[in-house]
Amino acid sequence: MARYFDFCRAMTLLCEDICQRHPEFCHVRMSHVPVTFAQTRSPVEWGVQARLTPLRFEGGSPVERRKGRLWTVQRVHHMGNEALYILTFLLPRFLNLSFDEKLITIFHELYHISPDFNGDIRRFSGSCYMHTGSQKSYDRQMAVYSKEYLQMGVSEELIRFLRLDFGTLQKQCGDVVGLRIAIPRLIPLEKVA
Numbered sequence: 077m078a079r080y081f082d083f084c085r086a087m088t089l090l091c092e093d094i095c096q097r098h099p100e101f102c103h104v105r106m107s108h109v110p111v112t113f114a115q116t117r118s119p120v121e122w123g124v125q126a127r128l129t130p131l132r133f134e135g136g137s138p139v140e141r142r143k144g145r146l147w148t149v150q151r152v153h154h155m156g157n158e159a160l161y162i163l164t165f166l167l168p169r170f171l172n173l174s175f176d177e178k179l180i181t182i183f184h185e186l187y188h189i190s191p192d193f194n195g196d197i198r199r200f201s202g203s204c205y206m207h208t209g210s211q212k213s214y215d216r217q218m219a220v221y222s223k224e225y226l227q228m229g230v231s232e233e234l235i236r237f238l239r240l241d242f243g244t245l246q247k248q249c250g251d252v253v254g255l256r257i258a259i260p261r262l263i264p265l266e267k268v269a
């Protein structure tokens with residue numbers, strides 16, 4: 077009998093719980109945010125651990141004008157719903173972080189989701205509109221949110237896999253599997269009359 081651990085299912089359940097419990101994330105509907113994984117090409121531990129891909133433009137617009145042309149984003153449907161975002165974790169790199177770093181990373185990516193939940197990212201004022209001018213201060217706030225979440229009586233069953241590194245998870249559960257979705261392309265639209 078094949079043994080495996082469905083990373084994306086476990087992460088989806090965890091993200092759903094975060095968004096149901098923590099008031100800063102209650103606007104997020106995970107049914108429109110497929111959780112995926114990508115394999116890191118390099119064995120180094122530093123680098124991107126996760127990314128949120130918005131599937132709409134600024135303000136939730138389905139189209140954007142660039143250099144005189146209209147563009148849209150390729151549509152993604154998952155489990156009967158149109159996706160507004162794709163949440164991707166890079167493995168094994170993400171799983172080799174410490175438990176606290178993993179939680180901060182999850183909160184970091186979820187917090188990028190616009191409070192309007194319209195497919196656009198949360199935008200801050202200034203030139204660094206993604207991280208409030210300082211990614212370090214952004215992540216300090218995510219650490220606060222993750223500690224608050226852990227104090228809300230979270231089931232150990234939901235977070236147990238985050239306590240293991242990639243190799244240990246593989247040894248205990250078998251192959252680590254999950255959903256893979258290619259990053260959607262920008263598609264040029266014909267000129268609209």
